[in-house]
Amino acid sequence: IEISNWKEKLNSSTTESNLEKFINQMKLMQFPNSILVDCTANDSVVKHYLEILKASISIVTPNKIANTQSYDSYLAIRETAKKHNVQFKYGTNVCSALPVISTLNDIISNGDEIIKIEGIFSGTLSFIFNSLKEKDSFSEVVKIAKEKGYTEPDPRDDLSGLDMARKLLILIRESGIPFELKNIHVDKIISDDAQNAKTVDEFFTKLKEDDKRILELKNKARQNNCVLSFIAKYENGEARLSLVEIDKNHPFANLHDSENIVSFTTKNYWKNPLIIRGQGAGADFTAVGILSDVLRISNYLS
Amino acid sequence: IEISNWKEKLNSSTTESNLEKFINQMKLMQFPNSILVDCTANDSVVKHYLEILKASISIVTPNKIANTQSYDSYLAIRETAKKHNVQFKYGTNVCSALPVISTLNDIISNGDEIIKIEGIFSGTLSFIFNSLKEKDSFSEVVKIAKEKGYTEPDPRDDLSGLDMARKLLILIRESGIPFELKNIHVDKIISDDAQNAKTVDEFFTKLKEDDKRILELKNKARQNNCVLSFIAKYENGEARLSLVEIDKNHPFANLHDSENIVSFTTKNYWKNPLIIRGQGAGADFTAVGILSDVLRISNYLS
Numbered sequence: 001i002e003i004s005n006w007k008e009k010l011n012s013s014t015t016e017s018n019l020e021k022f023i024n025q026m027k028l029m030q031f032p033n034s035i036l037v038d039c040t041a042n043d044s045v046v047k048h049y050l051e052i053l054k055a056s057i058s059i060v061t062p063n064k065i066a067n068t069q070s071y072d073s074y075l076a077i078r079e080t081a082k083k084h085n086v087q088f089k090y091g092t093n094v095c096s097a098l099p100v101i102s103t104l105n106d107i108i109s110n111g112d113e114i115i116k117i118e119g120i121f122s123g124t125l126s127f128i129f130n131s132l133k134e135k136d137s138f139s140e141v142v143k144i145a146k147e148k149g150y151t152e153p154d155p156r157d158d159l160s161g162l163d164m165a166r167k168l169l170i171l172i173r174e175s176g177i178p179f180e181l182k183n184i185h186v187d188k189i190i191s192d193d194a195q196n197a198k199t200v201d202e203f204f205t206k207l208k209e210d211d212k213r214i215l216e217l218k219n220k221a222r223q224n225n226c227v228l229s230f231i232a233k234y235e236n237g238e239a240r241l242s243l244v245e246i247d248k249n250h251p252f253a254n255l256h257d258s259e260n261i262v263s264f265t266t267k268n269y270w271k272n273p274l275i276i277r278g279q280g281a282g283a284d285f286t287a288v289g290i291l292s293d294v295l296r297i298s299n300y301l302s
Numbered sequence: 303i304e305i306s307n308w309k310e311k312l313n314s315s316t317t318e319s320n321l322e323k324f325i326n327q328m329k330l331m332q333f334p335n336s337i338l339v340d341c342t343a344n345d346s347v348v349k350h351y352l353e354i355l356k357a358s359i360s361i362v363t364p365n366k367i368a369n370t371q372s373y374d375s376y377l378a379i380r381e382t383a384k385k386h387n388v389q390f391k392y393g394t395n396v397c398s399a400l401p402v403i404s405t406l407n408d409i410i411s412n413g414d415e416i417i418k419i420e421g422i423f424s425g426t427l428s429f430i431f432n433s434l435k436e437k438d439s440f441s442e443v444v445k446i447a448k449e450k451g452y453t454e455p456d457p458r459d460d461l462s463g464l465d466m467a468r469k470l471l472i473l474i475r476e477s478g479i480p481f482e483l484k485n486i487h488v489d490k491i492i493s494d495d496a497q498n499a500k501t502v503d504e505f506f507t508k509l510k511e512d513d514k515r516i517l518e519l520k521n522k523a524r525q526n527n528c529v530l531s532f533i534a535k536y537e538n539g540e541a542r543l544s545l546v547e548i549d550k551n552h553p554f555a556n557l558h559d560s561e562n563i564v565s566f567t568t569k570n571y572w573k574n575p576l577i578i579r580g581q582g583a584g585a586d587f588t589a590v591g592i593l594s595d596v597l598r599i600s601n602y603l604s
Contacts, residue, residue, distance in 0.1 A: 099401070099405050099408060103405075106401060109597065110590065251579065254551045254553065257573070259574050268399065268587065271559070271581045272558060273580060274401075275580055276578055277578075278571055278576040278577055284570075285570065288414070288570045292408065292412045
């Protein structure tokens with residue numbers, strides 16, 4: 001396909017989009033060294049991953065689903081890729097293009113061992129709690145985050161912590177530790193009333209009822225020379241996402257905008273943890289990370 | 303050689319240590335996939351690098367000398383390694399085992415471009431300026447750093463900034479930019495009197511004369527809600543090491559102990575820079591990084 005006129009070609013095509021046919025066609029063509037790039041966020045392509053890997057086609061994806069289902073299916077993908085001598089790359093699963101998964105892979109392949117993982121893996125939650133340092137109303141800050149396009153269409157998808165829990169799960173598994181999503185404890189940020197509201201508008205109305213409680217937590221933190229932060233943590237076989245007070249000098253306390261951060265304490269990095277920080281979300285930025293995974297596979301193949 | 307009794311064997315050996323003979327013997331043995339690990343900090347082994355690479359032997363080293371001589375000799379090593387299909391690895395040249403050089407190499411091989419590099423690459427200077435936040439006497443802080451074994455036997459080797467300038471030079475060159483050490487401007491931290499003292503004891507006596515000036519700088523910074531920091535920076539073709547005021551919320555302001563930090567602003571990482579932070583010095587820690595380079599080469603060879 002010529003790059004210059006792909007859009008016209010696509011628009012004028014009469015072929016209906018059909019995933020099954022696409023995958024069959026891909027397998028029939030038998031191009032050497034093919035890579036499938038799955039840029040969806042749902043499980044319709046994920047269901048075919050094993051079949052695709054068995055056809056000796058590598059996969060690159062920002063989609064977290066394949067890595068956050070059961071640990072058995074996590075292992076099955078790796079074994080299938082290995083058996084068919086292809087690669088499965090998902091460097092953008094955690095903190096987008098930041099070199100978090102690749103650094104963790106290096107740590108483990110050097111024979112080091114993870115003692116503790118801590119991080120803020122959600123650009124949305126990072127933005128909300130960073131903004132809360134300046135503003136008093138939590139619901140207003142969530143509204144600003146939505147207006148800036150930093151949240152999902154329904155901000156509860158971010159506030160539930162599920163996305164951040166999935167990312168922590170992936171880092172735990174990459175550390176060589178079998179773990180299931182259901183074993184990550186997630187503290188509630190917002191009340192059940194707000195979480196269960198029928199519409200997004202109703203959610204914002206209910207959210208105002210949380211403002212007083214969160215302002216009190218924030219003021220209590222301030223008295224202790226701390227700030228409020230929502231942090232993911234794994235240590236000693238336990239994983240938890242919690243709303244905590246952190247000291248103003250803590251590495252996580254002075255993030256700007258929607259920055260992500262991760263801190264690995266290991267047998268080698270014991271004195272001070274290894275910390276990676278930076279922009280961890282955004283379509284452009286994720287595209288950079290996906291391209292980087294594709295280039296890694298092509299370097300490996302060449 | 304058996305690992306269990308290497309020390310006895312070494313002590314009982316009557317063979318004199320001789321670098322030329324060692325290298326000739328190594329070349330004669332023609333072991334496949336050999337790697338020479340140069341753990342010296344002087345140039346006696348470096349002089350033989352080209353000869354070793356030409357004998358198809360890879361090199362791993364924490365030694366910065368080969369990378370900080372003229373840009374021509376920097377290029378010559380790379381061309382020789384490439385021609386003879388061997389590797390030259392020095393991941394511990396900057397920030398010890400922290401993944402700084404490897405991350406920069408990935409950034410560049412992804413087609414990204416460096417806009418700005420900033421960092422604190424000296425564990426010694428990091429410790430001194432971190433401690434200065436609590437204490438008022440600069441000379442006392444330098445004395446504590448020496449007593450803790452954080453400085454070279456002569457602390458002026460650290461305070462001159464030369465070691466940190468070399469590390470900045472390596473990062474600039476890894477970014478694909480031809481640069482020479484002499485073009486890095488290094489601000490003086492201490493007075494000429496202290497720098498030129500005849501002995502280390504005399505140096506410490508002279509250093510007390512600097513205390514008042516540095517305390518004034520520190521107090522001025524404090525009035526601006528800032529702290530004093532010694533930072534390496536490359537931007538727009540200019541490289542400089544300077545003693546500057548940085549805001550208390552700056553990512554470099556809250557380092558602990560002797561932590562290193564580096565910040566890469568690139569075309570892709572433009573919104574917020576990519577920051578790596580952690581322990582960046584120490585013999586154990588450097589050994590981890592050297593082993594990691596050896597493992598990278600053996601993964602490549604296998």
